[in-house]
Amino acid sequence: MKFNIPIGPQHPALKEPISLRMTVEGEIIRDADIRLGYNHRGLEKLAEERTWIQNIYLTERICGICSHSHTTCYVQGVEKLMEIEPPQRGLYIRTLVAELERVHSHLLWLGVAGHEAGFDSFFMYTWRDREVVMDILEMISGNRVHYAMNTLGGVRRDIDEGQRKHILDSLETLRARSEFYLKIGANEPTFVARLAGVGYLSKEKAMDLCAVGPTARASNVARDVRRDDPYAAYDETPFDVCTAETCDVLGRTVVRIKELFESYKIIEFLLKNLPAGAISVKAPTKAKPNEVLSRYEAPRGENTHYIKSNGTNKPERLKIRAPTLANYPATVEMLKNGFIADIPLIFAAIDPCICCAERTVETLDARSGEEKTLRFSELRKLADERYKKLSPKRNAVWPF
Amino acid sequence: MAVLKTLLYLIVYPGIIFLFVYSTFCEWFDRKVYARLQNRMGPTHTGRWGILQPVADFIKLMSKEDIVPDKADKTLFILLPVFGLAIVATAGLLLPLWHYSATEAGFNSFPGDIIVVLYLLSLPTLIFFLAGWSSTNVFSTIGGTRVLTMLFGYEVPLFLSVLTPAILAGSWRLAEIARFYQQTPALLLPNILGFFIALICIQAKLERTPFDIPHAETEIVGGTFTEYSGKKLAFFRLMTDIELVVSSGLIAAVFLGGFPGGVLLGLVNFVIKTLIVIFFLSLIRALTSRIRVDQVVSFAWKYLAPLAVLQLLIVILIKGLLL
Numbered sequence: 001m002k003f004n005i006p007i008g009p010q011h012p013a014l015k016e017p018i019s020l021r022m023t024v025e026g027e028i029i030r031d032a033d034i035r036l037g038y039n040h041r042g043l044e045k046l047a048e049e050r051t052w053i054q055n056i057y058l059t060e061r062i063c064g065i066c067s068h069s070h071t072t073c074y075v076q077g078v079e080k081l082m083e084i085e086p087p088q089r090g091l092y093i094r095t096l097v098a099e100l101e102r103v104h105s106h107l108l109w110l111g112v113a114g115h116e117a118g119f120d121s122f123f124m125y126t127w128r129d130r131e132v133v134m135d136i137l138e139m140i141s142g143n144r145v146h147y148a149m150n151t152l153g154g155v156r157r158d159i160d161e162g163q164r165k166h167i168l169d170s171l172e173t174l175r176a177r178s179e180f181y182l183k184i185g186a187n188e189p190t191f192v193a194r195l196a197g198v199g200y201l202s203k204e205k206a207m208d209l210c211a212v213g214p215t216a217r218a219s220n221v222a223r224d225v226r227r228d229d230p231y232a233a234y235d236e237t238p239f240d241v242c243t244a245e246t247c248d249v250l251g252r253t254v255v256r257i258k259e260l261f262e263s264y265k266i267i268e269f270l271l272k273n274l275p276a277g278a279i280s281v282k283a284p285t286k287a288k289p290n291e292v293l294s295r296y297e298a299p300r301g302e303n304t305h306y307i308k309s310n311g312t313n314k315p316e317r318l319k320i321r322a323p324t325l326a327n328y329p330a331t332v333e334m335l336k337n338g339f340i341a342d343i344p345l346i347f348a349a350i351d352p353c354i355c356c357a358e359r360t361v362e363t364l365d366a367r368s369g370e371e372k373t374l375r376f377s378e379l380r381k382l383a384d385e386r387y388k389k390l391s392p393k394r395n396a397v398w399p400f
Numbered sequence: 401m402a403v404l405k406t407l408l409y410l411i412v413y414p415g416i417i418f419l420f421v422y423s424t425f426c427e428w429f430d431r432k433v434y435a436r437l438q439n440r441m442g443p444t445h446t447g448r449w450g451i452l453q454p455v456a457d458f459i460k461l462m463s464k465e466d467i468v469p470d471k472a473d474k475t476l477f478i479l480l481p482v483f484g485l486a487i488v489a490t491a492g493l494l495l496p497l498w499h500y501s502a503t504e505a506g507f508n509s510f511p512g513d514i515i516v517v518l519y520l521l522s523l524p525t526l527i528f529f530l531a532g533w534s535s536t537n538v539f540s541t542i543g544g545t546r547v548l549t550m551l552f553g554y555e556v557p558l559f560l561s562v563l564t565p566a567i568l569a570g571s572w573r574l575a576e577i578a579r580f581y582q583q584t585p586a587l588l589l590p591n592i593l594g595f596f597i598a599l600i601c602i603q604a605k606l607e608r609t610p611f612d613i614p615h616a617e618t619e620i621v622g623g624t625f626t627e628y629s630g631k632k633l634a635f636f637r638l639m640t641d642i643e644l645v646v647s648s649g650l651i652a653a654v655f656l657g658g659f660p661g662g663v664l665l666g667l668v669n670f671v672i673k674t675l676i677v678i679f680f681l682s683l684i685r686a687l688t689s690r691i692r693v694d695q696v697v698s699f700a701w702k703y704l705a706p707l708a709v710l711q712l713l714i715v716i717l718i719k720g721l722l723l
């Protein structure tokens with residue numbers, strides 16, 4: 001007997017609204033369909049009405065976890081448009097925050113994976129240790145979520161000797177704890193039984209469907225923007241691209257834990273070789289007419305910003321492609337022929353950030369079932385029409 | 401006088417009032433142990449060390465809005481929580497505390513009561529299945545079928561492992577089994593394998609991690625209880641708590657030598673021994689991750705059932721050769 005089960009837009013496994021419609025036969029998924037558009041905020045349109053500087057803080061608010069990823073990606077593009085070169089120390093600090101962010105994002109993901117698999121103890125422990133990184137980030141930038149470190153032409157805050165020492169000390173704790181997680185994640189029998197062989201994505205499929213980030217690397221596709229197209233200080237930093245050959249959720253877990261160790265290595269290198277000098281250069285207010293595509297390896301995978309300038313102090317167009325969006329086609333492939341019990345795990349394994357990925361609105365007519373993809377201008381027209389038709393009403397009634 | 405005594409058994413101790421108080425305490429204990437193992441505080445606010453938190457939760461749920469879905473089978477939907485509570489409370493009455501006479505059989509202690517307790521503890525599973533099925537919600541239906549699927553896994557090993565000590569004691573009466581092991585405590589040792597099998601099966605019966613599959617929140621929302629709210633949910637939660645007490649009491653009576661010593665000392669024995677069992681259950685809950693329903697069945701038949709048979713074999717050999 002085939003029937004449909006709706007996962008989302010509201011569901012305990014999803015922290016953000018998205019709709020997964022599963023056609024299941026008994027406990028086995030036969031077909032999956034992903035519907036987006038519950039979290040559209042019109043950021044790209046808004047960006048066209050803000051100045052270059054204001055947009056840094058706008059792009060930061062795309063996501064609460066990879067906030068630094070989006071600003072760095074944007075700032076790098078704009079710096080190319082403005083033809084300015086940030087000083088070396090600025091680049092090092094930018095990379096440092098990026099790696100700290102990767103550590104906190106991966107630790108967060110480990111906890112979420114534990115929770116989705118019903119392993120709440122793992123969730124509690126990883127999130128406790130994530131606080132160590134959060135504290136470091138707060139110490140560097142003054143904020144826990146939106147660090148606001150980037151500015152056009154460098155970074156906004158410097159790192160002093162005391163902070164440097166504190167970070168190096170904390171790294172020791174994190175390293176020891178991560179080793180423990182690697183042991184648990186790859187050895188605890190019930191946990192491994194849930195992860196191994198689940199959500200299989202072959203290397204060919206991962207290439208075909210353009211999977212990015214740890215999802216692709218777990219399918220043995222060694223794809224990493226940090227190595228393939230180095231930005232910031234990555235061309236001077238030694239690190240390895242972690243891959244796994246198991247092509248399943250266990251592989252994605254192992255890749256993320258291994259990346260934690262690489263991140264610790266990078267952070268240590270950056271702090272020990274921090275060059276002296278200024279942290280930023282002054283940026284002009286306008287950019288010449290041009291266009292640029294900026295790539296960035298966010299914790300979840302490749303993040304790209306396409307920026308077009310028209311000679312004014314505002315962008316002509318900003319197009320954002322978040323890593324989650326690139327991983328959706330692969331997710332549908334992974335979900336097919338899996339168990340219902342594996343839906344949250346498979347979906348969580350791409351580390352979805354729905355608010356990052358929402359760029360269009362799809363409307364569904366409740367009566368006819370007709371679907372339409374609407375642009376912002378069309379939505380505005382619809383709204384105007386609706387409010388013109390409505391007669392002015394006075395609903396408020398004074399209760400006394 | 402006899403009527404008064406029976407009423408005392410039924411209502412105060414070990415009847416519904418004692419079960420309510422002790423089961424809420426056990427829930428608090430379980431939550432606290434679970435939280436401490438996870439490096440959390442657990443309940444702290446209501447009462448000393450948060451000890452009244454489960455009672456507060458119960459009262460809060462009782463005062464919440466109670467919704468019955470339009471498409472649900474209304475009679476069944478409403479009656480199931482009450483039935484379930486009544487069934488597990490009845491099972492609690494059969495535990496050999498102080499209210500039985502050693503020589504003659506009464507309504508709460510008779511030859512074969514161990515089978516009746518096991519039977520009464522099987523019924524909640526059916527209640528959960530019917531609750532899920534009568535809700536007519538997709539998630540509840542899946543939860544309900546998962547309840548039944550799991551039953552096929554753990555029920556046989558549970559029966560085998562709980563009945564082997566009875567075979568060694570040569571009695572089907574809980575009070576006599578307990579007395580047998582009080583007289584020869586050394587014979588508890590051969591049953592150690594059965595004790596751990598029974599622990600795992602009870603964990604599955606109570607639907608706790610790693611067997612919390614029927615109400616795995618990240619997969620199927622509330623599972624069986626998705627449509628339940630208010631008083632009915634409160635009843636179901638109380639039912640699960642009492643089931644925890646009764647099943648750990650059963651394990652303590654069969655594997656840990658029962659509760660000797662009259663009213664007060666017997667109570668102390670009961671509390672200590674059930675808390676030991678519940679501590680083990682909390683430990684399993686904290687240390688494992690939820691497994692899939694097919695993995696439960698294959699695990700139960702690959703490992704638990706053969707081990708239970710091995711335990712039976714050990715007991716038969718001991719009984720034949722030594723006793």
